[in-house]
Structures are given as C-alpha cells and as structure tokens.
Amino acid sequence: MRRQPLAGWKAGSSILGVAAVVGLLSALVITAVAWPIGSENTALSALTGTLVVYVVLLVGVVGISAVVAGDSNLSMAGAAVVYIGQIVLIVAALLALRDRAWMDGRAFAIAAVAQVLVMQVAQVIGYNRGRHIVDADLPSGAPGEEPR
Numbered sequence: 001m002r003r004q005p006l007a008g009w010k011a012g013s014s015i016l017g018v019a020a021v022v023g024l025l026s027a028l029v030i031t032a033v034a035w036p037i038g039s040e041n042t043a044l045s046a047l048t049g050t051l052v053v054y055v056v057l058l059v060g061v062v063g064i065s066a067v068v069a070g071d072s073n074l075s076m077a078g079a080a081v082v083y084i085g086q087i088v089l090i091v092a093a094l095l096a097l098r099d100r101a102w103m104d105g106r107a108f109a110i111a112a113v114a115q116v117l118v119m120q121v122a123q124v125i126g127y128n129r130g131r132h133i134v135d136a137d138l139p140s141g142a143p144g145e146e147p148r
Helices: 009-037 040-069 072-097 105-128
Strands: none
Touching: 009 040, 009 105, 040 072, 040 105, 072 105
C-alpha cells in the first residue's frame, strides 16, 4: 500500500529542526565539560564524537522520513537499514580516527553515547511537536448506531 506522497516529511522536519538545534548545543556543552576534566585532546575527541553522532543521526532522520513516506510494507525493513547504517557509520568513524595522536577513544565514546541520548530525547520532543490531532468519523460496528 502506497502512502500519500511525502506524508512523513512534515513530522520529520519538526524532528530534524529540534534535533539540529539541541544537538549543536549538546556538542558545545559536552566539549566544554570534557576540557576541564581532561586536556585539549580530550575536548577535541569529545567534540569529534559529538559531531560524528550529530551528523549521522540527522542523516538518519532524513532517511527515516523517506522510509515513512514510502511503501508501508517496507517500513520495518527500511528502518532497520537506517538504524544499522547509523551504527556502522559511527563505528567506522571511530576506527578511522583511532590512530590519530590527538584521539582519546574513551572521550570520543563517552561523548558519542551522551550525544546519542540527548539527540534521542530531542527527536522525541520534535516528534511530539510535529504531531497533529486527527478528527475522523469512524463507522460503528453495530447497525443502527450513530458514528462517533
């Protein structure tokens, strides 16, 4: 069954907007907290972790919006592809950067996990802000009853 074209884009834009703003603020806060705890390398690693997650999760929101707008029979498979793709991209970024002299793997990982949690909350808030009340008269089950 094909859904109405671009049906998922309206809610997706609200999620994307909230997650983009909150994610940037979170990246700054996490980096600012990491610096006094460690060193400049700790802060740079934390910033890198938050920005990698930021980009990957925002691209994921766009991907999920495309999945929701598409064929409903493929929604679960499409969501799984987006989710697994996000995990692969974050791990690939860590593996690509792990041999850098400035990289602190622990700071990268902790900052990335914190950013994921913050952005997930932001996406839920964005989703709730993008929802619309649907008012519909549905047929009742019994003959002679008035629709609600």
